[in-house]
Structure formats: structure tokens, C-alpha cells
Amino acid sequence: MLSQVVQDALNDQINTEFYSSYNYLAMSAYCERVNFRGCANWLRAQSQEEYMHGMKLYNFLVARNGRVVLRDIKAPLADYVCLPQVFEQALDQELDVSRRIDALYELAFREKAFAALVELQWFIAEQVEEERTARDIVAKFALVKDDPSAMLDLDRELGTRIAAGPAEAPAEGPAG
Numbered sequence: 001m002l003s004q005v006v007q008d009a010l011n012d013q014i015n016t017e018f019y020s021s022y023n024y025l026a027m028s029a030y031c032e033r034v035n036f037r038g039c040a041n042w043l044r045a046q047s048q049e050e051y052m053h054g055m056k057l058y059n060f061l062v063a064r065n066g067r068v069v070l071r072d073i074k075a076p077l078a079d080y081v082c083l084p085q086v087f088e089q090a091l092d093q094e095l096d097v098s099r100r101i102d103a104l105y106e107l108a109f110r111e112k113a114f115a116a117l118v119e120l121q122w123f124i125a126e127q128v129e130e131e132r133t134a135r136d137i138v139a140k141f142a143l144v145k146d147d148p149s150a151m152l153d154l155d156r157e158l159g160t161r162i163a164a165g166p167a168e169a170p171a172e173g174p175a176g
């Protein structure tokens with residue numbers, strides 16, 4: 001059985017992942033409004049991935065006979081100064097999530113929550129990828145600057161992203 005402190009921290013992380021999902025969706029809505037549909041598509045797909053990250057931890061807590069406690073999700077920003085700012089915020093968010101995952105891993109280690117450590121290793125690897133992707137997009141926007149045709153090419157490129165599949169439900173049977 002997971003200790004209460006680990007369960008609380010996992011519930012915090014579920015909230016963070018669902019907030020990330022909500023925030024990416026708000027970013028996507030902004031991009032729709034300013035007619036950059038490719039950026040909107042990329043951010044919408046990312047929103048779906050974040051939802052799956054939340055559900056992965058949700059499923060883990062359920063499988064370990066833990067208590068899922070869903071909390072308020074704070075409202076994300078609705079407006080941005082410009083398109084590059086959206087992706088700078090996305091990168092900041094990923095850096096913040098990485099710090100939180102590291103802290104959660106450290107806590108699980110202290111609490112000898114070995115199954116949680118294995119689960120969290122997936123998130124540590126995922127964050128390496130998420131940070132790299134967000135950093136690449138920020139760098140591309142820096143290169144594009146105010147060149148409209150390069151901006152449209154980048155928007156088209158981001159429009160090709162397809163969302164990943166759904167999170168798996170926890171396995172049937174008793175969990176110890």
C-alpha cells in the first residue's frame with residue numbers, strides 16, 4: 001500500500017498533468033483565434049497527451065489501491081502577446097513539470113515506494129522528450145522572427161502532428 005504522503009504527491013501530479021492539458025487547450029484556442037490552425041492542432045494534440053499523462057497516474061493509483069482525489073484545476077491564460085510567447089510558456093511549463101516529477105521521484109525513493117519509482121521512470125524519460133520538442137519549437141520561432149512565409153511553413157509543419165493513443169486502464173485483479 002502506498003503511504004499517504006506518496007498518494008498525496010501523486011494526486012498533486014495528476015492535478016498538474018490535467019492543468020497542463022487545460023493550459024495547452026487554452027493555448028490551442030488562442031491559436032485558432034489568430035488563425036494559426038497548425039499551431040492549434042499541435043497544441044490540441046499536446047493537450048490530449050497531457051490528459052493521458054494524468055490518466056496514467058490515475059490508473060496507477062487505482063491499481064495500487066490508492067485513493068484518487070481530484071482537485072480544482074486553475075484557469076489558464078486566455079490571451080498571449082504573440083505566437084512565439086505561447087511556445088515559450090509551453091517550454092516553461094514542461095520545465096516546471098520536469099522539476100515536479102524529479103521531486104516526486106525523490107519522495108517515492110525516500111518512502112521506498114518501489115512500484116511508484118518504476119512508474120515514474122516513464123515520466124522522467126517522457127519529460128526529456130517533451131522539453132526537447134518544446135525547446136526545438138521555441139528555437140524555430142526565433143529563427144522565423146517576422147517572416148510571414150516562414151511562419152506559415154512552421155504552422156503547416158506543426159499541423160501534421162497526430163495525437164497519441166489513449167491511456168491504458170489499470171489491469172484487472174487485486175493490487176497489493
Ligand code: FEO
Pocket residue numbers: 017020049050053094097130
Ligand atoms: Fe505531462 Fe508535458 O508533462
